[in-house]
Amino acid sequence: MLHRTHSLALAAGIGAALACGPQPAVYVPPSPSPRAPVAAGPAVPTTFMTATATLRDASGRRVGTVTLADSYAGVMMRGTVSDLGLGAHAIHIHAVGKCEAPFTSAGGHFNPQGRQHGYLNPRGPHLGDLPNLTTPPAGSLTFEYLVPGVTIKGTNALLDADGAAIVIHASADDYHTDPAGNAGARAACGVIVAR
Numbered sequence: 001m002l003h004r005t006h007s008l009a010l011a012a013g014i015g016a017a018l019a020c021g022p023q024p025a026v027y028v029p030p031s032p033s034p035r036a037p038v039a040a041g042p043a044v045p046t047t048f049m050t051a052t053a054t055l056r057d058a059s060g061r062r063v064g065t066v067t068l069a070d071s072y073a074g075v076m077m078r079g080t081v082s083d084l085g086l087g088a089h090a091i092h093i094h095a096v097g098k099c100e101a102p103f104t105s106a107g108g109h110f111n112p113q114g115r116q117h118g119y120l121n122p123r124g125p126h127l128g129d130l131p132n133l134t135t136p137p138a139g140s141l142t143f144e145y146l147v148p149g150v151t152i153k154g155t156n157a158l159l160d161a162d163g164a165a166i167v168i169h170a171s172a173d174d175y176h177t178d179p180a181g182n183a184g185a186r187a188a189c190g191v192i193v194a195r
């Protein structure tokens with residue numbers, strides 16, 4: 001009984017459409033949407049890739065690992081860190097894949113859009129900005145972050161000509177001070193390499 005009612009309604013709908021004269025063959029959505037974000041939309045890669053980074057401190061001691069993978073929403077980062085010292089630490093993707101202590105070699109934050117630093121900065125953020133990590137009193141910390149708007153080797157590619165690196169800082173990111181969030185020394189660094 002319900003099925004029959006539904007079929008009748010559908011037939012009536014088609015009849016009404018036919019009676020209304022010429023219709024566009026394909027629905028064309030309005031473009032661009034007034035609510036579209038200022039930053040680039042999702043950067044969907046044509047080829048999904050994975051990458052990895054081994055984090056080392058200035059003495060070369062291994063303090064963590066990170067894996068990265070393209071997704072439909074940006075790059076997924078999964079990492080484990082240990083022995084960083086208690087408290088909140090800034091973590092960013094930096095623009096150059098070179099980690100020579102004291103890690104200024106990694107350049108500034110990954111920023112292909114030429115914006116300023118920080119989630120709380122109206123002229124920010126950098127695509128390489130990430131939320132702080134707060135490390136526990138003992139053992140290791142595992143985290144997962146989504147990095148929207150970037151890919152490993154497509155649009156806004158992390159692995160462009162000069163690569164990219166993940167840097168962890170001695171202090172927390174304040175999320176607004178340009179260009180680096182007042183996050184202190186670069187405590188650890190890992191070059192991102194394709195797998």
Ligand SMILES: [Cu+2]
Nearest residue numbers: 091092167169
């Ligand atoms: Cu940084």
Ligand SMILES: [Zn+2]
Nearest residue numbers: 109117126129
């Ligand atoms: Zn930044």
